[in-house]
Amino acid sequence: MPSDEGHTESGRTSSAARASGTPGPGPVAHAAGPGPGPSGGGAAADLARARTQLLDGGAKGSRRLDAPALRHALVDLHEFWLTTKANELGIKPDCGFALVAVGGLGRRELLPYSDLDLVLLHDDMDVAVVSELADRLWYPLWDAHIKLDHSVRSIAQALQVAASDVPASLGMLEARHIAGDVELTNLLISGVQRQWRTDIRYRFDDLIEQTEARWARSGEIAHRAEPDLKSGRGGLRDIQLLGALSIAQLTDSAPGLGPDTPGGGLAFAHRRLLDVRTELHRVAGRARDQLRAQDADEIGAALRIGDRFDLARTLSDSARTVSYSVEVGIRTAANAIPRRGLARLRRAPVRRPLDEGVVEHAGEVVLARDARPKKDPALVTRVAAVSAQTSLPISASTLGRLADNAPELREPWPKDALDELLVLLGSGHRAVSVVEALDRTGLWGRLLPEWGAIRDLPPRDAVHTWTVDRHLVETAAYASAFTTRVSRPDLLVLGALLHDIGKGRGGDHSVVGAELATHIGRRMGLWPSDVDVLAAMVRHHLLLPETATRRDLDDPATVQRVVDAVGGDSTLLELLHALAEADSLATGPGVWGDWKSTLIGELVRRCRMVMAGEPLPEPALVADEHRELAERGGVHVTLVPADSPHTWRVTMIAPDGPGLLSREAGVLAMHGLRVLSASLAAYAGSAVDTFVVSPRFGTPPQAGLLRQELVRANGGDLDVAAALDARESEVRESEVRESRAVQVGEDRVDAVPVLYATAPPRVLWWETDAPDEVILELRAEDRVGLLSRLASALESVGADIRWARVTTRGASVVDAFCLDLGSGDSRATREQVENAVLAVVPRPAPAKQADTAD
Structure with missing residues (x-):
C-alpha cells in the first residue's frame, strides 16, 4: 500500500x-x-x-x-x-x-x-x-x-x-x-x-482521472513493444480497479465477458498477466514491471508459450480482454452512480429508437424489447453499424444476448447484413472500438471465422504499430476516408479489412489471403465479379508500393507489368491506389509521405494512360408492366418485395415535369424509407422511376399511401423540403457525430449533433456522344433525403435530369445523373452545378473541429 x-x-x-x-x-x-x-x-x-x-x-x-x-x-x-x-x-x-x-x-x-x-x-x-x-x-x-x-x-x-x-x-x-x-x-x-x-x-471522477493519467504514462500493453504489465492499459492495475468498482457495488468483477469469449475470459487473462510478471521477476533477478524485449524469449519458454512472438500474442489477447472489461466496468459504474443535486430531479433515461430492433438507453445501444435475435440474422451487424454511426457504445448485456442467441449467418449472407457491415466499416475510426467489443465477446469471429488466425498476431516488422488484426481494422478506418475517390467504396473497405487476412498461416500471405478473400466474398453474398475484384485486391495489395519504390517508372515494361497484373481493370487500379495509402497510414508514423505518394501516383497515372478509358453509366430499361401504366397516364405507385429481406422495390410513375424526382424521393424519405438504389427513366411522357428501399423501422407503408402523398406533393399541398428537414432533425437527435459530452456521475449532456462526413465528397464529369448531354457522377456519404435534396439542387440551377442511376453502398452513395445543361454548358455552368450539389451533401469537419477522439 x-x-x-x-x-x-x-x-x-x-x-x-x-x-x-x-x-x-x-x-x-x-x-x-x-x-x-x-x-x-x-x-x-x-x-x-x-x-x-x-x-x-x-x-x-x-x-x-x-x-x-x-x-x-x-x-x-x-x-x-x-x-x-x-x-x-x-x-x-x-x-x-x-x-x-x-x-x-x-x-x-x-x-x-x-x-x-x-x-x-x-x-x-x-x-x-x-x-x-x-x-x-x-x-x-x-x-x-x-x-x-x-x-x-x-x-x-x-x-x-x-x-x-x-x-x-x-x-x-x-x-x-x-x-x-x-x-x-x-x-x-x-x-x-x-x-x-x-x-x-x-471520488469517482478523481479515480478515473488518475487511471487515465496512468494509461497516458504507461501506454497500451497490447500494442507496445516493451509493455508495462502492472500499470499499462489492460494490466494488473486495471484488474484491481475492477475489483474496487465491484466492492463499490457499481459493476461486476468481470463485466461484459462470458466463459466462451476468445482467450478464456478475464480470469484467464488475469492469471496470464500474473504468470508473465512472475517470470519477469525471476529472469530479471529483481522487481520489474516492464517486459524487456531481450527477456521475452526466455519468459515465453519458461511459461511454455513459445518464442517472443507467441508471448506478445498472448499478452495482447490478455491485455485487450482486460482493457475491454475495464471500459465496460467504468461505463457501467458511471451510469450506476447516484445522481447529485438537481440531476436527481431529471427523468430516468428513455428508450429512443435508432434502427429496426435497436434503441438507445442511458447512453448505450441496446436491443428493443421486441427484438428477436434468433430470427434476425442481420441484427449483429445492424447493432454494430448503429453504434459506429452514433458513437454510442454497445451495452454489455446486449453483446451478451447477441452472443447467446444470434444465429450463424448462412451462405450467402442476407443483403442487409452485408449492407450494415459496410456502414460499420465506412464509419471511420468510430468503428475501431465497435469491432473490438464484438471481437472480445466472440461475435466478430462468428462473422469472420478466418479472423482467429490473425487475432492478436504480433507484427514481424518493427515499423508496424499494431497487431495484425488491429492493423486491418485501422486500414479499413483510413480507407473509409477515401471512399469517394473510387467507384466501388464497398469493395475498398472490404479489401482494406481483408488485405492481410492470409498472415499467420504460412506461405505468401497475399496468395493465401486471396484464396480466403474468395471464400469470404462468396459467403457474404458478393456478386461473382465482385468476388474476383476483392480477391485481386488482396492478392495485389503490395503491387503498387513495391513497384513504385523498387522499379524504374520510366521503363515501359514496369508500367505494362502493373497493367497486366490488374488485367487492365481501371476500377481495380483505383482501388489498389486507395488501399496502398490506407495500408501505409495504418502501418505506423512515417510510412506514408510525399515521396511514396508521388511515386505511386505517377505509376497509377501512367497505367491509366496505357488503359485509356473507363465505362460510362447507362440508363435503365423500362419494364413492360410499367410501360402499360405510363400509357394510361396519371400517378401510379407499385410496391413489391425486392431480392433480399427487409428491402422493397417501389416504382413511381407520374407525368414528367420539373421537381418530380425531388418530390418522389422526398416522399420516400419522409416515411423512413432509405433509398438503396434507383433507376430513373421516361416513357410516353411519364417518368418511370424505380427505387429499391429499406425501411428504417418495421415494414413500409402501403403503396396507396405513398401515391396519395405524391399526389399531394405534386399539387403543392405538401412541403417536402420542410418535412425532410423535420425528419432529419428527428433522426439526428440520437446521432451525436461530434463532441458528445459525458459528465461522470451525472446525467449525460447531449451536444447538438453536426452532420459531418468521414470522406470528402467528389464530383466527376463524363462526356457523352450526345451534344446536349453530360453525366455528373457524385461520390459522397449518405444522409436523410439525399436524393431528394440532390434533385432539388440540380433543378434549382436549371439542370434537367434526363435519367439517373443511384446506388447506396453502406454509408456511401455513387449517383450518376445524365443532365441537359442546354446551350449554356460551360465551365462556369458546371462549376455552378457542382457547387449546388456539394451544398447538400455531408462534408468533412473543419480541421479545428475534427473529432480527435478517433
Missing part, C-alpha cells in the same frame, strides 16, 4: 515517530521477544534464504516451480514467518494489535521480488508500546534485506488516510488479516469498504 511512512532496507526511521496513537484507557499487554539487531534478524535471514531457495528451484533434485506454484509458495512462506514472528512478539487474539497484509501479499499474488506491504493496526495503544513492537517486527526484515513497505495505524488513522488518498484506499480494499486481533482487521476492512461505497460518488 503506498504510504508516506513506508521505506525499504535503504533507510530506517524510528517507529515511535511513525506511531501517533493516543494511549488507551486500559492496560496494554507488553510485547515480549528479542529486540532489534542480530538476534532478532536470524529468523528473517532464514526467510531470505528460503526465498532464494524457492527462486533457485528448491532443494537439489527438486523440480523448478512454475509461476502459480511459486506465488503460492511465496505467500505461504511469508505468512508462516509473519504469523510465527507475530506470535513470538505477543501479537495474538485480543491483544489490541493486528498485522494486516495489503498489496501482493494481501491479494495472495506475491511475486518473487515484490515488497512486503504490511500495516500494524493497534487499538489506540500507548505510543511507546506501539513503537517498541513495531521495531521488533520491522527491524529483522530490514536486517535480512527484505523490502518492506509498512505503516502503523489505529483504525481511525487508517480510515482517515483511506478517505483522503485514493491509492491508499485502493490498497486497503485488498487488506487481509495475517495475525493478532482479527476483530481489528475486520473493523478496518468493513470500515474501508463502507467508506468506499459511501464516498464513491464524490
Whole structure:
C-alpha cells in the first residue's frame, strides 16, 4: 500500500515517530521477544534464504516451480514467518494489535521480488508500546534485506488516510488479516469498504482521472513493444480497479465477458498477466514491471508459450480482454452512480429508437424489447453499424444476448447484413472500438471465422504499430476516408479489412489471403465479379508500393507489368491506389509521405494512360408492366418485395415535369424509407422511376399511401423540403457525430449533433456522344433525403435530369445523373452545378473541429 511512512532496507526511521496513537484507557499487554539487531534478524535471514531457495528451484533434485506454484509458495512462506514472528512478539487474539497484509501479499499474488506491504493496526495503544513492537517486527526484515513497505495505524488513522488518498484506499480494499486481533482487521476492512461505497460518488471522477493519467504514462500493453504489465492499459492495475468498482457495488468483477469469449475470459487473462510478471521477476533477478524485449524469449519458454512472438500474442489477447472489461466496468459504474443535486430531479433515461430492433438507453445501444435475435440474422451487424454511426457504445448485456442467441449467418449472407457491415466499416475510426467489443465477446469471429488466425498476431516488422488484426481494422478506418475517390467504396473497405487476412498461416500471405478473400466474398453474398475484384485486391495489395519504390517508372515494361497484373481493370487500379495509402497510414508514423505518394501516383497515372478509358453509366430499361401504366397516364405507385429481406422495390410513375424526382424521393424519405438504389427513366411522357428501399423501422407503408402523398406533393399541398428537414432533425437527435459530452456521475449532456462526413465528397464529369448531354457522377456519404435534396439542387440551377442511376453502398452513395445543361454548358455552368450539389451533401469537419477522439 503506498504510504508516506513506508521505506525499504535503504533507510530506517524510528517507529515511535511513525506511531501517533493516543494511549488507551486500559492496560496494554507488553510485547515480549528479542529486540532489534542480530538476534532478532536470524529468523528473517532464514526467510531470505528460503526465498532464494524457492527462486533457485528448491532443494537439489527438486523440480523448478512454475509461476502459480511459486506465488503460492511465496505467500505461504511469508505468512508462516509473519504469523510465527507475530506470535513470538505477543501479537495474538485480543491483544489490541493486528498485522494486516495489503498489496501482493494481501491479494495472495506475491511475486518473487515484490515488497512486503504490511500495516500494524493497534487499538489506540500507548505510543511507546506501539513503537517498541513495531521495531521488533520491522527491524529483522530490514536486517535480512527484505523490502518492506509498512505503516502503523489505529483504525481511525487508517480510515482517515483511506478517505483522503485514493491509492491508499485502493490498497486497503485488498487488506487481509495475517495475525493478532482479527476483530481489528475486520473493523478496518468493513470500515474501508463502507467508506468506499459511501464516498464513491464524490471520488469517482478523481479515480478515473488518475487511471487515465496512468494509461497516458504507461501506454497500451497490447500494442507496445516493451509493455508495462502492472500499470499499462489492460494490466494488473486495471484488474484491481475492477475489483474496487465491484466492492463499490457499481459493476461486476468481470463485466461484459462470458466463459466462451476468445482467450478464456478475464480470469484467464488475469492469471496470464500474473504468470508473465512472475517470470519477469525471476529472469530479471529483481522487481520489474516492464517486459524487456531481450527477456521475452526466455519468459515465453519458461511459461511454455513459445518464442517472443507467441508471448506478445498472448499478452495482447490478455491485455485487450482486460482493457475491454475495464471500459465496460467504468461505463457501467458511471451510469450506476447516484445522481447529485438537481440531476436527481431529471427523468430516468428513455428508450429512443435508432434502427429496426435497436434503441438507445442511458447512453448505450441496446436491443428493443421486441427484438428477436434468433430470427434476425442481420441484427449483429445492424447493432454494430448503429453504434459506429452514433458513437454510442454497445451495452454489455446486449453483446451478451447477441452472443447467446444470434444465429450463424448462412451462405450467402442476407443483403442487409452485408449492407450494415459496410456502414460499420465506412464509419471511420468510430468503428475501431465497435469491432473490438464484438471481437472480445466472440461475435466478430462468428462473422469472420478466418479472423482467429490473425487475432492478436504480433507484427514481424518493427515499423508496424499494431497487431495484425488491429492493423486491418485501422486500414479499413483510413480507407473509409477515401471512399469517394473510387467507384466501388464497398469493395475498398472490404479489401482494406481483408488485405492481410492470409498472415499467420504460412506461405505468401497475399496468395493465401486471396484464396480466403474468395471464400469470404462468396459467403457474404458478393456478386461473382465482385468476388474476383476483392480477391485481386488482396492478392495485389503490395503491387503498387513495391513497384513504385523498387522499379524504374520510366521503363515501359514496369508500367505494362502493373497493367497486366490488374488485367487492365481501371476500377481495380483505383482501388489498389486507395488501399496502398490506407495500408501505409495504418502501418505506423512515417510510412506514408510525399515521396511514396508521388511515386505511386505517377505509376497509377501512367497505367491509366496505357488503359485509356473507363465505362460510362447507362440508363435503365423500362419494364413492360410499367410501360402499360405510363400509357394510361396519371400517378401510379407499385410496391413489391425486392431480392433480399427487409428491402422493397417501389416504382413511381407520374407525368414528367420539373421537381418530380425531388418530390418522389422526398416522399420516400419522409416515411423512413432509405433509398438503396434507383433507376430513373421516361416513357410516353411519364417518368418511370424505380427505387429499391429499406425501411428504417418495421415494414413500409402501403403503396396507396405513398401515391396519395405524391399526389399531394405534386399539387403543392405538401412541403417536402420542410418535412425532410423535420425528419432529419428527428433522426439526428440520437446521432451525436461530434463532441458528445459525458459528465461522470451525472446525467449525460447531449451536444447538438453536426452532420459531418468521414470522406470528402467528389464530383466527376463524363462526356457523352450526345451534344446536349453530360453525366455528373457524385461520390459522397449518405444522409436523410439525399436524393431528394440532390434533385432539388440540380433543378434549382436549371439542370434537367434526363435519367439517373443511384446506388447506396453502406454509408456511401455513387449517383450518376445524365443532365441537359442546354446551350449554356460551360465551365462556369458546371462549376455552378457542382457547387449546388456539394451544398447538400455531408462534408468533412473543419480541421479545428475534427473529432480527435478517433
